[in-house]
Amino acid sequence: MRTGDTKDHIKMKQVRKITAGLRSVLIYIFCLSGLINILALTGSIYMLQIYDRALGSGSIPTLLTLSALAIGLYLFQGLFDILRSQLLVRIGARLDRQIAPLAHRVVVDMPRFGYSTAEALERGRDVDTVRAFLGSQGPVAIFDIPWMPVFLVFVYMLHPLLGALTLGGMVVLTLLTVAAELMTRRLTGATQAAVIQRNAIADSNARNADVIKAMGFAGRAVERFTLANRDHLDLHTRANDISGTFGALSRVLRMILQSALLGLGAYLTITGDLSAGAIIASSVASSRALAPIDMAIGNWKQVVGARAAFARLKETAVALATATEPLSLPAPKASLRLDGVTVAAPGSGRVLLADVTMELAAGQALGIIGPSGSGKTTLVKAMTGITPVLRGGVRLDGADLPQWPEAELGRYIGYLPQDVSLMDATIAENISRFAAQTDMTAIVAAALAAGVHEMIVKMPDGYQTRLGAGGILPSGGQRQRIALARALYGDPFLVVLDEPNSNLDNEGEAALSEAVAGVRARGGIAVVIAHRPTALSAVNMIAVVQGGRLTAFGPKEDIIGPKPVPQPAADRPAADMPKPMVLQPAQRVPA
Numbered sequence: 314m315r316t317g318d319t320k321d322h323i324k325m326k327q328v329r330k331i332t333a334g335l336r337s338v339l340i341y342i343f344c345l346s347g348l349i350n351i352l353a354l355t356g357s358i359y360m361l362q363i364y365d366r367a368l369g370s371g372s373i374p375t376l377l378t379l380s381a382l383a384i385g386l387y388l389f390q391g392l393f394d395i396l397r398s399q400l401l402v403r404i405g406a407r408l409d410r411q412i413a414p415l416a417h418r419v420v421v422d423m424p425r426f427g428y429s430t431a432e433a434l435e436r437g438r439d440v441d442t443v444r445a446f447l448g449s450q451g452p453v454a455i456f457d458i459p460w461m462p463v464f465l466v467f468v469y470m471l472h473p474l475l476g477a478l479t480l481g482g483m484v485v486l487t488l489l490t491v492a493a494e495l496m497t498r499r500l501t502g503a504t505q506a507a508v509i510q511r512n513a514i515a516d517s518n519a520r521n522a523d524v525i526k527a528m529g530f531a532g533r534a535v536e537r538f539t540l541a542n543r544d545h546l547d548l549h550t551r552a553n554d555i556s557g558t559f560g561a562l563s564r565v566l567r568m569i570l571q572s573a574l575l576g577l578g579a580y581l582t583i584t585g586d587l588s589a590g591a592i593i594a595s596s597v598a599s600s601r602a603l604a605p606i607d608m609a610i611g612n613w614k615q616v617v618g619a620r621a622a623f624a625r626l627k628e629t630a631v632a633l634a635t636a637t638e639p640l641s642l643p644a645p646k647a648s649l650r651l652d653g654v655t656v657a658a659p660g661s662g663r664v665l666l667a668d669v670t671m672e673l674a675a676g677q678a679l680g681i682i683g684p685s686g687s688g689k690t691t692l693v694k695a696m697t698g699i700t701p702v703l704r705g706g707v708r709l710d711g712a713d714l715p716q717w718p719e720a721e722l723g724r725y726i727g728y729l730p731q732d733v734s735l736m737d738a739t740i741a742e743n744i745s746r747f748a749a750q751t752d753m754t755a756i757v758a759a760a761l762a763a764g765v766h767e768m769i770v771k772m773p774d775g776y777q778t779r780l781g782a783g784g785i786l787p788s789g790g791q792r793q794r795i796a797l798a799r800a801l802y803g804d805p806f807l808v809v810l811d812e813p814n815s816n817l818d819n820e821g822e823a824a825l826s827e828a829v830a831g832v833r834a835r836g837g838i839a840v841v842i843a844h845r846p847t848a849l850s851a852v853n854m855i856a857v858v859q860g861g862r863l864t865a866f867g868p869k870e871d872i873i874g875p876k877p878v879p880q881p882a883a884d885r886p887a888a889d890m891p892k893p894m895v896l897q898p899a900q901r902v903p904a
């Protein structure tokens with residue numbers, strides 16, 4: 314408990330670093346707002362002086378002096394106003410610069426924890442929301458609100474009754490702001506959930522464009538989107554209705570108050586308690602006093618949105634901050650060990666993989682077999698640190714994966730996922746994983762190891778060929794082989810391949826076997842999930858996963874019998890190979 318407290322404390326301190334220096338700028342803006350608000354009294358004082366001094370004495374020079382003074386003060390007010398808005402825009406940009414990379418990290422990480430892509434992308438948009446708000450009129454109103462008493466005191470000094478009326482108006486408008494806050498707060502969460510739902514459907518429709526076209530259900534897909542969009546629009550309309558209604562109410566109240574002040578001023582003038590100049594002065598000052606509340610109500614939806622977005626971003630920053638930065642460790646070269654690894658589904662908490670223990674030494678290659686949905690991919694995702702383990706640990710040379718700095722660990726792991734997807738970038742960038750310095754020798758070595766070099770050099774721009782929209786769309790097999798080169802780039806110690814031959818031709822499969830043999834020969838460890846026996850030709854160890862458990866683990870000959878006679882093209886599933894799971898008691902993994 315104490316350790317947890319300390320960790321949270323350290324994390325909070327790290328997050329505070331993001332907003333460090335911001336406090337002094339905000340205090341500066343607050344003071345600047347005070348100056349702007351005091352200068353905003355110019356209009357009222359000018360009116361007072363014109364009526365009571367210039368008109369009274371009929372002196373043109375007094376009028377001119379007063380006017381010149383007023384113009385000078387207005388110019389200063391304008392200057393400070395420009396300064397304030399520029400500072401706010403720059404604070405927005407600074408926050409964006411500091412938080413956007415963190416938020417994008419979360420966007421990248423969230424899907425691993427069971428969130429949809431749309432949900433993850435929404436988190437990225439939070440940064441835009443905060444930045445856009447800081448550049449709008451919302452924060453100006455918020456900085457002006459604390460200075461409203463300046464105008465109130467001014468009006469009160471003109472006449473206590475006028476001051477009381479202005480104060481009454483302020484109270485009513487503040488109550489309106491509170492009501493707007495209470496009514497929009499409930500809607501904000503629901504509106505965000507509806508946006509995520511709608512965007513998730515749009516994202517899924519776009520990703521399945523081919524299937525939708527081929528089987529002609531574009532109409533139904535659009536209908537599904539329209540329904541989700543309708544929900545979102547309904548909530549949006551309700552939120553806009555509330556802010557629109559409160560905005561109009563506050564404007565009407567302000568007009569009524571303005572007229573009431575003029576009326577009261579006229580009455581007080583008739584009774585001889587107020588000068589004519591004071592009527593205009595009080596009207597101008599009270600209108601300026603109420604303007605920030607009016608503006609805040611008008612922008613309340615954005616205020617609520619920006620506040621919620623900032624809270625989420627802070628949460629994000631705390632979640633990502635690491636209490637202790639892992640220290641650099643020597644490159645692994647001896648073993649991969651799994652100690653009682655248990656993995657649960659991120660959303661439901663259902664156990665997907667239970668208590669897996671195994672060890673592989675440098676120079677070994679493991680083939681993982683088992684029926685569909687048995688947990689093979691889950692196992693390799695735990696091995697590579699993609700999926701966090703619920704219990705147990707994955708160790709490279711004895712060190713648990715979280716002990717490694719992430720970028721460093723990434724250099725020792727090569728991973729080819731089941732659903733290969735390449736980035737919209739050049740082939741060289743894809744293979745080198747966007748390395749800061751292009752090491753063409755390493756890129757070509759990885760391509761050669763994956764047997765894809767010849768295919769790449771035949772492409773229009775060779776290694777500089779751009780993939781993705783606007784470039785080349787590689788075939789399934791080409792994608793798989795480029796992704797294999799990416800996994801082999803930099804000779805990582807652990808190379809994990811999830812069904813690497815699902816799209817490969819004979820030549821590709823031969824290259825794959827050679828690549829696995831190459832990893833073993835240079836003292837690395839290879840792990841291959843396979844449905845087809847050809848992918849297992851270069852492995853020497855076999856693990857059988859069934860129902861989320863490791864049911865067998867040992868040398869290949871012991872698990873799947875003697876080396877199978879090479880078979881012609883029609884491969885049979887590895888799980889169905891001769892004497893597949895007839896295990897000797899010694900080979901069974903203890904429960």
Ligand SMILES: Nc1ncnc2c1ncn2[C@@H]1O[C@H](COP(=O)(O)OP(=O)(O)OP(=O)(O)O)[C@@H](O)[C@H]1O
Nearest residue numbers: 427658659660665684685686687688689690691692
């Ligand atoms: N993120 C997740 N959330 C919930 N369930 C999951 C998640 N990932 C995997 N599963 C479930 O865990 C089980 C094992 O999935 P896994 O992908 O590991 O199977 P597999 O053995 O690799 O299957 P295949 O051979 O078909 O690729 C499946 O029932 C799957 O639905």
